[in-house]
Amino acid sequence: MARTFIAHRLALVGDAAGQGLNMGLKDVAALAEVIVDATRLGLDPGSLAVLDRYQRWRRFDTMAMGVATDGLNRLFSNQSDVLRLARDVGIGVVDRLPAMKRFFIREAAGLVGDVPKLLRGEAL
Numbered sequence: 001m002a003r004t005f006i007a008h009r010l011a012l013v014g015d016a017a018g019q020g021l022n023m024g025l026k027d028v029a030a031l032a033e034v035i036v037d038a039t040r041l042g043l044d045p046g047s048l049a050v051l052d053r054y055q056r057w058r059r060f061d062t063m064a065m066g067v068a069t070d071g072l073n074r075l076f077s078n079q080s081d082v083l084r085l086a087r088d089v090g091i092g093v094v095d096r097l098p099a100m101k102r103f104f105i106r107e108a109a110g111l112v113g114d115v116p117k118l119l120r121g122e123a124l
Contacts, residue, residue, distance in 0.1 A: 001066045005055045009046035017058070022110045023065055029116035030057050036124040061113060 005012045011031050014024025031054050038050040075087055094100050106112050110119065117124055 006051040011051050011054055026110035027058055029118035030054055033116045
């Protein structure tokens with residue numbers, strides 16, 4: 001996980017920022033939106049001030065996904081019978097609750113939270 005996503009005229013997205021494909025696409029869409037908005041306002045799209053908007057926008061999602069991924073990795077790589085039972089029960093509960101299942105699918109696809117316009121199918 002990158003400590004910072006930006007430097008002057010540089011922005012990390014996707015795997016470089018510690019994300020997978022879906023969250024990386026959300027990174028790209030957010031960065032594009034920030035750059036287009038800045039350009040329309042006559043600002044330097046590569047400035048730290050502009051790129052910081054992108055970093056603040058994506059920081060929480062990145063950290064949350066990193067923590068969740070680490071937790072799932074630890075849960076599924078652990079051989080404890082108690083954790084295995086809890087894991088199996090949890091998966092069974094999610095499988096039987098369509099609304100919860102849809103939430104996890106949408107979360108993994110990057111469609112929860114402050115979703116950039118491009119991912120909502122809107123023009124910049």
